[in-house]
Amino acid sequence: MSSSPRSGILYALLCLLILSAMPLIADARPDGSSGLAFAIWLTFWQLVAGLPLFVVEARRGTSAGGVAQRPSARTIAVALLTGAMFAVATYMYVVAAKKAGPVSMVIALQAYPLFAILLEAILLGKRKSATELGFTALLLAALVYLTTGGTFRMADISWWSAYALGIPALWAVAHVLLRQILTTTSITPNQVTVTRLVVSGVVLLALQAVIGEPGALLQGFTDPTFQKAAILLGVAYYLELVLWFNAIRHIDVSVASSITVPTPAVTMLITVVVLGGQVETFQILAMVVICVALYGLLFAGRHARRAPSPG
Secondary structure, three states, X not given: OOOOHHHHXXXXXXXXXXXXXXXXXXXXXXXXXXXXXXXXXXXXXXXXHHHHHHHHHHHHOOOOOOOOOOOOHHHHHHHHHHHHHHHHHHHHHHHHHHHOOHHHHHHHHHHHHHHHHHHHHHXXXXXXXXXXXXXXXHHHHHHHHHHOOOOOOHXXXXXXXXXXXXXXXXXXXXXXXXXXXXXXXXXXXXXXXXXXXXXXXXXXXXXXXXXXXXXXXXXXXXXXXXXXXXXXHHHHHHHHHHHHHHHHHHOOHHHHHHHHOOXXXXXXXXXXXXXXXXXXXXXXXXXXXXXXXXXXXHHHHHHHHHOOOXX
16 A cells, blocks of 8 residues: 555544543533443443454454454453453543543553553663653653642642543553554554454453442433443544554654644643633643653654664
């Protein structure tokens, strides 16, 4: 398939819009409804959205490499582990949207590169340049500023904003593990996604059986407002994944990532202009500094890849 930069940019822009709206959709579930039940239903609808392509690929008997292969025991283990991680992250996402608020949560999600850099250094032994470490420190400072409500005093920390940081941490670990599968096997991104959703659904149902509110699933099923939000978020989540994979087939990951950096700004715009909500000054300042840090990391990383290696 020939690459088309224009198509790649369009896909990335659509990802930006969906990512910006997702926290607001999560916040749209009815007050007092079960967050765990909501996570289960949105996972179900995400799975429904992904099944048609999964069935087509299964009927063709093809994968990314053109030939179906039996997954190894390691691949199955990684699928189970990452599925469980995504299950917990989905539940945390739903809870954080209500408790921290969609704006604070979407800003906190920008901590993903921070955890990715840490994991790459620990697990893969990748060293970062002084410039990259400087922008990482700036990103960390902005996150502290956000979680303390703009005061930098630990006594003022918003524990729900800090809680939201656990979501990108789980994403980073799961993505590092999944990337090895996608780069070393012929499994397609959609097959990985659907498999992950099945495992996540089982884990969430197990949590519901142990700690969930009795009757919450049925109550959510019969609540039109609840189901509307669950369907919208589930389909949006799946479409974002599909669009992202298509974007990085046409343009570099760094370019696609740079397009999605302003996600918090778009979320703020929707909050104020469309929903008539309010945005705090410290949230705007944290968003600006985080955007600067993320762009700095992207450009510093690109420069490091282009620089000749010593010796």
